[in-house]
Every structure is written in C-alpha cells, then in structure tokens.
Amino acid sequence: MPDRLQPMDASFLSAETPTTPMHVGGVAVLEPSEDGLDVAVLRRRVEQRIPLVPRFRQRVRSLPAGLGPPVWVDDARFDLAYHVRRTGLPTPGTDAQFRTLVGRLISGQLDRSRPLWELYLVEGLSRGRVAVVTKSHPALVDGASGVDLLHVLLDDSPATADAVTPVWRPAPEPGPTELVLDAAVDLVRHPTHVVGAVKAGVRGAGRLLGTGTGLLMSARPAPTSPLNADPGRQRRFACARTDLDRYRRLRSSGTVNDVVLATVAGALRQWMLYRGTPLRSDSVLRALVPTSVRGGPPAAFGGDVGASVATSLIDLPIGEPNPTVRLTQIAYAMRAHAEPGRRVGADALVRLSGFAPATLNAMAARAASGLSRRLFNLVVTNAPGPQRPLYVAGARLREIYPVVPLAAGQSIAIGVTSYDGQVYFGLNADWDAVPDVDVLAGLLAESIDELTEAMV
Template identity: 80%
Template sequence: MSDRLHPVDVSFLSAETPNTPMHVGGLAILEPARSGLDVAGLRRRVEQRISLVPRFRQRVRWVLGGLTQPVWVDDSRFDLAYHVRRTGLPTPGSDEQLHALVGRLLAGSLDRSRPLWELYLVEGLRDGRVAVLTKSHPALVDGVGGVDLLHVLLDDSPATADGVTPIWRPAPEPGPAELMVDAATHLVRHPGQLVGAMKGAGRLLASARPAPASPLNAEPGKQRRFASTHTDLDRYRALRSRPNVTVNDAVLATVAGALRAWLLYRGEPVRPDSVIRALVPTSVRGGPPAAFGADVGANVATSLVDLPIGEPNPTVRLTQIAYAMRAHAEPGRRVGADALVKLSGFAPATLNAMAVRAASGLSRRLFNLVVTNAPGPQRPLFVAGARLREIYPFVPLAPGQGLAIGVTSYDGQVYYGLNADWDAMPDLDVLAGLLDESIDELTEAMV
C-alpha cells in the first residue's frame, strides 16, 4: 500500500485556505562561477539529485469520503520543467524589486494535483548574482531535521562533478477499491483511541492563556510582502557571556526590541507591562538543521514566549527572555507537535479539517506571531557550482496572523526573512531596518 500521510502533514493541508497557504520556503542568493548558472543547468542538477528525496515526485491522493488519512502516490505525469522555473528582474535588480517578486511568487497556493513544490531561478540581480526561490509544502519535509530539496542540491565544493541521472519509473497508482479497503482496515485497527485523543486535545487548548491584543493579529488577505536583513553571527555569540543566555535568546531579544520600536514608530501604545506573544518552534532531537528553519513537524516542540516589548532596557529584555526560555526548556513545559495534533492521528480526514480549522481560529487568541530560528552550517556551500552567499527563510501566515519571522544562520551571518500580509504591514521594510538597530542597541548596551 502507498505511504499514508502523517497526521501532522494532514493538519497542515487541512488548515490551508486561499488566504493562508501553508507552504514554506526560502530565498537563496547565489554568486555563479564564470560559466554562469541558467535554468537548464539548475534543472539538470535537480534531476540528478531528486531521487534522494523521492517524495518530491509524489502527489497527495485523497481517500474517497475522507475515511482516513490521504496517501502518497507517484505522479505519473511528473514534469521537471513545471516545477523548476525561470524568472527575472530588470538588470540590475534592486533588493526592493526582488522582495516584491518574492512576495508575489510565494503568495499563491501550490497545485494539489501535482507534487507540492516549486523552485524559481531569478536572474537579473546586481553584480551578476542570481537567486533561487524555493516553495514547498511542509508535508514533504519530516520535521526540523528533515531533508528538503535544497539540502540535496548543496555541495561543499564548487567543483562537484555531475552524477549519472537515475532512471525513474512511477509506481502504479492504487485504485479506488484498494484505497477504500485499506482505509477500512486502518480504522478497524484504531477503534477506541479517538475519544481519549479528543479529550487530550481539549485540555491542551483549554490550558493556553489568551494572547494580548496586537496590530499583528490581522486576518491575512491573498497578497504578501517580503523583507529581509542579515547581521554578523559573532554579535549574537558575544551575548552568551551573560549567564544562561543562548544565541536563540539573543535573536528573540533582537526581535522584541525591533517590535517595540516598530510599535512606537506607528504611534501604538506601549505600556511598561506590554508583551507580544511569540510561538517559537524548536527542534527536540539532534540531527541536521533545516536549511530555512521554517518547517514544523513531528520532531518539534513549541513554546509560547512573551516578548517584553514594554521594557525599554535591552539588557533587561534579554535577561527576561533567557529566563522565560529556560522555563520552557524544563521537562513537561513544551509540547511536541505530535501531541498538538494527536486528535488528527485517529480522526478521519474530514474531521481533521474541522478540528484544525477550529484550532486555527483560536490562533489570534493564543499568540501574536511565529518566530522560527534554525542554525545552519558555518561554512561556504555551493549550488551547481554557484556559491551560496545569503539565505532567507519564509514562514507562512496562520489565520489571524499578519506577520511571521524566520531566522537562520549560515557562514558567519544571521539571516532574517519577514513574511507579512500586504495590507496589515505596509511598513514591513521599516521593521526589517529596526532589526538591525535592535541588535546594535543590544550589543552596545553590553559593552
């Protein structure tokens, strides 16, 4: 029988609407070798490596009547030219033009009749650089330590030789009768666990405190804005000289300082006790980090962290956040994603949709924004001979969320990718600039 989707993945699919697509992604800025990098070369490299991630040639097949979880089937009409695309900017393309293009490309939903990913080669950047924009559904990736398509495209050397392209033949797709029999068998094997799972999920939701009101909690439309910035990783590492402070604490303190300044810039009221609650997913196992730090799956623990934006002293903000994160790291204080969607593990797929949509409707009450942070490799990497210079994560917006921030580190830099609703955040570029000012303020206060 074909592989059945994990309940977490079904939850992501069920939570999607045209206004809240759940795909993740990232923007990689590349410096090509003298021979350059064109879409033909990129497709050739993808074709050579895609067998390492076979899920990227499979599509989701839903079971008739929603009796159980959908299954993965090979896409018999898989077309690499559809998935790996070429676009460009008028030379020399500015950062603002690139951000506008990224926002447009990432706003649309993925075609569910095909494998759930797209990859764009963006030409026309300054200094002969190109960009690779990835767009893939979290269902394709197994947790924070999972392997994405970009992982298998990366090399430690620009001189990596082209390999032999493996021959691929799609497996026959199961028929409706076979799917129905398998669905019935699956339900019989789990006869009495749904009620207990529903009770556990209900207790989990009931235990969460409402998040404070915030202009960040806006209902997303169909359009997106994207912005980015990056700073030296050593500046965050230096902050670890304070007791019990981690690089992740320093990142969250930087975000808190930027949000405080952004609210004041907007003329919003900021009281001494004001907080913004961030949903912070973190890995709960060892293993290779995600390239973009944006995918959430079975190996993720989530923490609800109150960022003290009312505190004017950056050092005090950092100390408060470090204390809060230590408390969440204690056993029993964090909840793995498997527990969060335990209900979905035994409910029919149609009930999954209702349960996830109901939980998503509570999101504006439970947290104000998502902030992800995944450390990346601290050495140069290459894609088809082109050196990877910059890499910015893309985190999707949940219902009721106007902003999501993805953070990753690579080769001595910390990279921020900001995704926002078009109408809710017309000043997203201001917030990106305030992140730079916030880390300046924090490091200067520590001198």
C-alpha cells in the same frame, strides 16, 4: 499500496485556505561561477538529487467520498519544468524589486493536483547574482523526506561532479476501488491502527505544542495587537542580515537564541513607536517559538539521532526601554520553558539536520495552525546552519532567508537562520496589514546595535 498521510498531515492539508497557504520556503542568493547558472543547469541538478527525496515526485490523492485518509501516489505526469521555473528582474534589478517579486512568488497556494513544491530561479539581480526561491508544503518537508529540496541541492565544494541520473518510472496508480478496499481491509485486519494513528497524532501534537512544560499550561490570551489580523491572499517579503559574532559575544547573558529574540523584541518596540502605537512599561507581544529538543521520533530532522520540537509561548517585553533588561527577561522566560537536559544546542542541531531551516519552520507552521489565534501574536523561528560556504551547482551561497507561513489571524512571521558567520532574518507579512514591513526589517540591525552598546 501507497503510503497513507499521517493524521496530522491530513488535517493540516484540509485546514489550508487560499488566504493561509501553509508552505514553507527559502530565499537563497547565489554568486554564480564563471560558467554561470541557468535554469537548464539547475533542472539537471534537481533531477540528479530528487531521488534522495522521493516524496517530491509524489502527489496527494484523496479517497472517494473521504472513505479513508488520503494517500501518496507517484505523479505519472511529473514534469520537472513545471516545478523548476525561471523568472527574472529587469537587469540590473534592485533589492526592492527582488523583495517584491519574492512576496509575489510566495503568495499563491501550491497546486494540490501535483507534488507540493515549486522552485524558482530568479535572474537579473545586481552584481551578477541569481537567487533560488523555494516553496514546499510541510507534509513533504517533515514527513518521510525529513528535509526540503534545497537541502539536498547544497554541496560543500563548487567542483561537485555530475552524477548519473537514474531512470525513474512512476509506480502504477491504484484505482478508486482498490484504494477503498485496501482501506477497509486494513481497518478490519488492524482496527487498532486507527486508534494508534489517533494516539500518534495526539502525541505528535503534544511534542509540537510542548504540552509537558509550555503551551497548555498557559491559557491566557495574547495581548491585543495590530499584528493580529486575518491575512489576505498577497504577501510582502523583507529581510535583514547581521553579524553572528555579535550575538555570540552577548550570549553570556543567555543563549544565541535568547539574543536573537531580544533583537526581535527591540525592533518590534521601535517599529510600534514608529507607527504611533502607545506602549506601556509592561507591554508585550507573545511569540510562538519552536525549540529543538532531544527524545523525539527517529530521524525527525533527517538524521540518525532522534529530535523533536517543543514550542513555547514567550512574551517579548516591547514596553521595556532598557535593552539589557529585555534580554534578561527573555532569557529567564526561555529557561522556564526548557526541560532540563532535553534542549539541543546549535551545534547538535546542525549535525542532526545539516542545513534545513525549512524543517523547523514546517513544524512551527503545524503548531501555529493548531493553536487558537488568540494565544500568540507572531511566530519567530531560529534554525542554526553551518558556518562554512555552501554551493548550488557551482554557485556560492551568499545569503539564505527563511520564509515562515502566516497562520489564521496572523499578519507577520519571522524566520531566522545563521550561515557562514551571518544571521539572516526573513519576514513574511500580509500585504495590506503590514505595508511597512521593510521598516521593521531595517530596525533589526539597529536593535542589535543598541543591545551591543548597552552591554559592552
């Protein structure tokens, strides 16, 4: 019989709405080789690699009348042409046009009647570049597969030979009666499975929400902010790129992640002032910040060593004018939330997960959807990646931007990842609530400049 969805997966799916689609994504900008990269080549590469993530050929099926948890079944009508699509810009497309297109692509919900992922090849970018935009539901990304599809498309060399594509035949789908009977028999034979599933869900929620040292110890509401508005159906996307060495030079006052958060805090401060929002010296914005820790379930990041995610609520001191003091306050707050000996460093996380920022972002999305909207103002994730060039079907990966979904009551989310000497920020924002998200993205570079000047 097919696998059942875990309790957290099932509740996560049921809570999703057209205004809060919870898929995570990525925007990969590629420089094709002389042979080019078209949709036929990309589909062939996906067809070769998708056996590594078999869940990506399965869809979710509900039981009649909700008589049991939904199950994963092979999609008998699986069509790679539906999931791997081609779109483009009028050549040569501008960066602004590309960002608008990305916002449109990430806005819509995934089709529940099909496997919960989509991949778009975007042609027509300037300087001969192309892009791959991915959308994957967290139930896929941090479930049995452990990684996003983009993760398994990446190679260390442009000269990777085509592999033999195995023939795939979907398993016969059980009928409604079979599913109900199997659920009933399982309940009779193993009544403790129900209790165990509930306990597992609670334990999983505890890991994600950092019950040991973080969130449940802090019940005070987040400060009122223009960032907290119910999102609509449309999104805007913005991005920024900065030099990783600059963050490394400043980590003597904290970790690289602390410097990233201080950079975000400085940009948010200037953005609020640009908007005319009054700030006091004690003004803060509360960020939901996931951090990888040791001791979680095996292969949570697709590796052999267990890892999990503890999520902290960190007050970003946007009212503090001194960038050095902002960094000191953030580093202190992060240390207060860290369990001694359990934090996983950037190098260890890369070894565990390869290059899968979508995994961390999927877990952050779960935590955000499970918390009251009154407890935080925005989500900020930071997933380190490898510092070497990677390739997709011979095309060199030049830029990679994460896309973190918006939870109910949130109008902006910031995903961060590092790759090949650069730090990449992806900003996902509600179309109506944050029409000036490009301004905030531009202020991120100014913020790290300000911090560097203050500390050098």
